[in-house]
Amino acid sequence: MRGTAQWLPASKSISNRALIINALAGGTSDLHNLSDANDTQLMLRLVNSNDRVIDVEDAGTTMRFLTAYFSVTRQAKVLTGTQRMKERPIALLVDALRALGVEIEYLEKDGYPPHEIKSFAGQKVQHISIRGDVSSQYISALMMIAPTLPQGLTLVLTGKIGSRPYIEMTVALMKHFGAQCTFVDNKIVVPHQAYRPAEFTVESDWSAASYWFSFAALAQDAEILLPRLSLDSLQGDSKIVEIMKTLGVQAVLENGLLKLTKTAHQKELHWDFTHCPDLAQTVAVICAVKGVTGHFTGLESLRIKETDRIAALQNELRKIGADLREDDTEHWTLIPTTSALPTSAFFNTYKDHRMAMAFAPLAMLMDVELEKPEVTRKSYPNFWKDIISFNVPATEV
Known part of the structure; x- marks a missing residue:
């Protein structure tokens, strides 16, 4: 298997943060x-939307970041999404925003979208405690709005x-746009300050690149070239x-x-996915067919993703x-x-781009x-075009 991935997408994680900060x-x-991923295209359209009802579809990052953004910019909005989005918790973020002084009401089930942002009378507290083990997106959402708060x-x-x-990505992007932020041990401190406009170029998406590592691992022979990736x-x-x-x-x-x-592979893999949970599905599949026993930790957050992963x-x-x-x-x-693979199989994707x-x-x-297979549009719209360009055999899409 040889070739270059022509349409490797830009990072949607970086893109979505850059759009909010901008x-x-x-x-x-x-x-x-x-990024041309659907999540980022939604963010690009919705962050400046004058609509009262904001439909984020299945984009969790967009839901969380926009909830914080619309709150501090005093925009009365109703945020909703797909049925699965209505099953993904948002209570930790809403509780934090309420503590800050934002009036938010749930419209269906407490703790879950849809929810209505009504008003923000002014900042009530300067310190907030929030769990670090549920979703870093709640934390990043609060960090990015923090410079606009009168008390930081x-x-x-x-x-x-x-x-x-x-979280460290968010710190770096905030600094790029002129906002100081310190993250030491378990404490993040952001003073009141103004962001500055800045030129910024988004790098390619390592999550998307991971699938080409998988193709390389499973091919008989491989030389795959991936553009615009930094090892740092x-x-x-x-x-x-x-x-x-x-x-x-x-x-x-x-x-x-x-x-x-x-190269040659080992027979066991010990890995903690706490800081890279989006790689877990890819790695699990590779281990499964290469005879590698995996010993994994840090998978807890997979239960509240696009599906229970x-x-x-x-x-x-x-x-x-x-x-597993x-x-x-x-x-x-x-x-x-431990047995021969079937000659063919049908895999359910659970409306989850990473399963596909x-x-x-x-x-x-x-x-x-x-x-x-069209679920890949969420993060890698041209995935199947790249598949075709590599002449990958026997994939029915």
Whole structure:
């Protein structure tokens, strides 16, 4: 398998943060290479929307960031989304915003969208404690609005801190746009200050790149080139380079491109996904078919994603003779298949873009059919075009 990924998307995590901060800075920054992922295109359209009802569809980041943004900019809005979005909790963020002085009401089920932002009379508190183990997006949402608060904001993160690189990404972007922010141990301190417009270029998405590591791992031979990736990335999912050394893929930068080639793989992988949970599905599938026993921690947040990703993985891995065993509330064991793979299989995607892309590389080994493959538009709209350009066999989409 040889070639270059022509349409590797820009990072939607970075793009969505840049769009919120730019809006808070007055909306005049020059932003380059924004992601074409549906989540980012929604953010681009909705952040300046005059509509009373804001439909974020299935975009969790967009829901959380816009809830905070509309609150401090005193915009009366109703935020809603798909049925799955209405099942994804938002209480921690709403509770924090209410403590700050925002009036928000739930319209259906307490703790879940849809919700209505009514008013923001003024800042009531300067310190907020919030759990660090549920979603870093709640924390980033509060961080980005903090400079606009008259008293600034100090956040104390309680318990285990998950997805720490995403919080550090937010710190870095805030600083790029002129706002000072310190993140030490479990405390984030943001003084009152003004953002400044700035030129900014978004790097390629490491989450999207991870699927090409998977293709390389499962191909008989591989030389895959990936554009616009930095080994010093702000993105937590750049850890895929380290993970894939164990699973048989070497990554080196050559002439501005990241080159993936095959190497020998080990028989066991121990990994904590606390700070890169979006890689878990991809890694689980690779381990399953390469005979690698996985010892995983940090999967807790997967239960509140686009679907319950732990249950979804368990269901679909069994179709190829593998399993993800929950040893206790913090530890999982990936049991690889010990028998020959079926010649073909149909995989459900659960309306989850990462389920579709995690299982697609199995086409290197068997005939693969995927339910609703169009779900990849959420983060990687041109995924199937890249698949075709590499002449990947036997994938029915």
